[in-house]
Amino acid sequence: MLRRSLSLTLNTIKLYLSDPAPLLVFIFMPLGLMAFLAPASRSMLQAQGYLHAGGAEQAVPGMTVMFSFFVIGVIGVQFYREQGWGTWDRLRIASGTMEILVGKIAPGLLLLLVQLIVVFGAGGLLFHLHVAGSVPALVLIAIGFAVCIMAMTMMLIAWCRTLDQLNVIANVCAIVLSGLGGSFAPVSALPQWAQAAAKASPAYWAMQGMRGIILDGQGMRTALSTCLALASFAALFTVLTAVRFNVREAKVSET
Amino acid sequence: MLEIEGLQKSYGKVKALEGIDLHVAPGEVCGLIGPNGAGKTTLVSVVTGLRDADAGSVRVAGLDAASNRKGIRGIIGCAPQELGLYPTISVRANMEFFGRWNGVRGRKLSTRIEEVADALDLASLLDRRAGDLSGGQKRRLHTGLAMLHAPRLLFLDEPTVGADVVARMRLLEAVKRISSQGCTVVYATHYLAEIESLGASVAVLEAGRIRERGPLAEVVARHGQSRAELEFSGDAPRLAGWQQKGSRLSIVTADPASATAAAIAKLNGEASRLRGVRIVPASLESAYLAITGHGPDIMEENNAQA
Numbered sequence: 001m002l003r004r005s006l007s008l009t010l011n012t013i014k015l016y017l018s019d020p021a022p023l024l025v026f027i028f029m030p031l032g033l034m035a036f037l038a039p040a041s042r043s044m045l046q047a048q049g050y051l052h053a054g055g056a057e058q059a060v061p062g063m064t065v066m067f068s069f070f071v072i073g074v075i076g077v078q079f080y081r082e083q084g085w086g087t088w089d090r091l092r093i094a095s096g097t098m099e100i101l102v103g104k105i106a107p108g109l110l111l112l113l114v115q116l117i118v119v120f121g122a123g124g125l126l127f128h129l130h131v132a133g134s135v136p137a138l139v140l141i142a143i144g145f146a147v148c149i150m151a152m153t154m155m156l157i158a159w160c161r162t163l164d165q166l167n168v169i170a171n172v173c174a175i176v177l178s179g180l181g182g183s184f185a186p187v188s189a190l191p192q193w194a195q196a197a198a199k200a201s202p203a204y205w206a207m208q209g210m211r212g213i214i215l216d217g218q219g220m221r222t223a224l225s226t227c228l229a230l231a232s233f234a235a236l237f238t239v240l241t242a243v244r245f246n247v248r249e250a251k252v253s254e255t
Numbered sequence: 256m257l258e259i260e261g262l263q264k265s266y267g268k269v270k271a272l273e274g275i276d277l278h279v280a281p282g283e284v285c286g287l288i289g290p291n292g293a294g295k296t297t298l299v300s301v302v303t304g305l306r307d308a309d310a311g312s313v314r315v316a317g318l319d320a321a322s323n324r325k326g327i328r329g330i331i332g333c334a335p336q337e338l339g340l341y342p343t344i345s346v347r348a349n350m351e352f353f354g355r356w357n358g359v360r361g362r363k364l365s366t367r368i369e370e371v372a373d374a375l376d377l378a379s380l381l382d383r384r385a386g387d388l389s390g391g392q393k394r395r396l397h398t399g400l401a402m403l404h405a406p407r408l409l410f411l412d413e414p415t416v417g418a419d420v421v422a423r424m425r426l427l428e429a430v431k432r433i434s435s436q437g438c439t440v441v442y443a444t445h446y447l448a449e450i451e452s453l454g455a456s457v458a459v460l461e462a463g464r465i466r467e468r469g470p471l472a473e474v475v476a477r478h479g480q481s482r483a484e485l486e487f488s489g490d491a492p493r494l495a496g497w498q499q500k501g502s503r504l505s506i507v508t509a510d511p512a513s514a515t516a517a518a519i520a521k522l523n524g525e526a527s528r529l530r531g532v533r534i535v536p537a538s539l540e541s542a543y544l545a546i547t548g549h550g551p552d553i554m555e556e557n558n559a560q561a
Contacts, residue, residue: 003355004355004356004358007352007355007356008352008356011341011344011348011352014344014348015341015343015344018343018344019343085338085339085340085341085342086335086337086338086339086340086397087339087340087341088339089305089335089337089339090333090335090339090353090356090400091356092304092305093303093304093305093328093331093333093335094328094329094356094357095328095356096324096325248305248306
């Protein structure tokens with residue numbers, strides 16, 4: 001089973017690389033936005049008492065988290081195109097559902113991790129991000145967040161019949177959930193109702209964990225509690241996926 | 256090799272398969288023919304595991320398909336009706352992936368890619384992007400992807416749609432070759448001449464049921480209708496036993512040559528207006544039309560229009 005899933009993983013990576021434009025956009029665009037947001041973030045952080053903050057402490061994790069949601073569409077395309085290209089049935093004739101799912105989820109997860117690490121790493125270097133706490137703890141949160149986003153992607157694929165539906169919902173989620181979660185501005189700067197709703201967003205937990213490590217010098221304990229919260233979201237998304245996912249359902253990749 | 260018993264499948268209230276019984280022997284090429292909506296694609300989908308049957312059983316190489324799905328996967332190859340290939344990567348990359356996906360690796364995979372590419376005239380296209388191929392080339396690649404793991408039972412669902420004459424001949428040659436090597440082929444098509452070219456046995460499917468099944472020669476002998484046609488300048492004369500339509504006389508008979516000779520002898524003075532004689536032997540086409548209840552009229556109308 002693993003060899004077959006590995007061959008599908010490698011083939012899917014080949015397909016991503018055959019059309020890398022969307023992925024490159026979602027790597028370079030957040031870096032561009034960080035340049036605009038860092039100065040504004042500096043004033044907000046200084047107002048919160050982080051007097052030596054340069055703004056990257058908010059802008060880098062904020063844009064990284066937000067653009068991870070946008071990658072849902074890029075990963076989703078590879079599922080819908082399998083059907084549009086007629087290859088989904090070919091895969092099914094020769095193999096079981098689990099082999100196909102593992103072979104398609106693994107490259108999606110890898111893509112999310114690469115995007116998270118490249119955007120966070122490049123942003124950190126370009127905007128002189130100083131991490132007061134544990135860097136391995138940050139990596140652990142990145143892994144937990146990638147798993148959570150991948151589970152959310154599978155849930156949306158299970159429930160959306162068309163690629164257009166998936167893209168619209170993924171884009172709305174990217175803006176609403178990351179905004180609520182504190183990607184644009186610290187949650188404490190949001191209205192009361194938004195602060196109350198923020199905990200329903202996985203972005204909130206990821207941002208809180210990253211801020212704790214970057215600004216407050218926290219470590220693995222924070223990373224583990226953050227990953228626990230993200231794992232709860234992932235579990236919920238997986239249950240919702242299991243309720244609706246049907247390997248035989250015809251998906252529409254083109255309008 | 257393939258034993259189907261009492262297979263049923265419905266889509267809501269529409270019964271696509273109503274108790275199909277079909278046996279195909281090892282090495283046999285079975286031509287699956289029938290009108291659009293007869294259930295050919297549903298039958299292939301159920302047997303290959305893409306859809307579940309409502310009732311009935313399918314056995315492949317002695318294995319029950321419902322309980323041994325994993326076991327029969329390596330035995331089956333299938334090129335579905337809809338094209339299935341990755342357009343953004345090369346022909347070779349498509350073949351490498353689907354070879355691996357079907358369990359072929361290493362040197363054996365390289366050899367099989369060469370063999371299949373040669374057989375289907377794809378060798379010069381291996382480094383082209385699959386999406387840049389013509390319709391016929393894509394169809395050949397699509398079919399070749401199902402052959403890479405040398406399956407013992409191969410389903411080809413309308414494999415020559417969009418293929419030009421040469422591509423079609425190549426594909427038919429490839430099917431004959433793999434059949435001679437012991438591969439059983441179920442070949443669904445609307446092109447009856449392909450069934451004749453393959454020397455395949457015939458299964459006529461209509462409204463979810465097998466209407467006729469047997470070797471090509473037997474099916475044609477049982478249902479095929481030979482006929483004779485006489486073409487005149489001006490309106491054709493009336494002749495007992497012959498059907499007159501405009502300038503043409505026609506008759507459906509087991510012995511069209513004798514009927515023609517007898518008719519010409521009876522023409523007397525009208526013989527000078529005779530412009531042509533055509534003897535149409537019994538064929539799978541006429542047998543198919545008889546089985547599906549269309550009779551020879553539709554063929555005559557078609558000839559008249561031609």
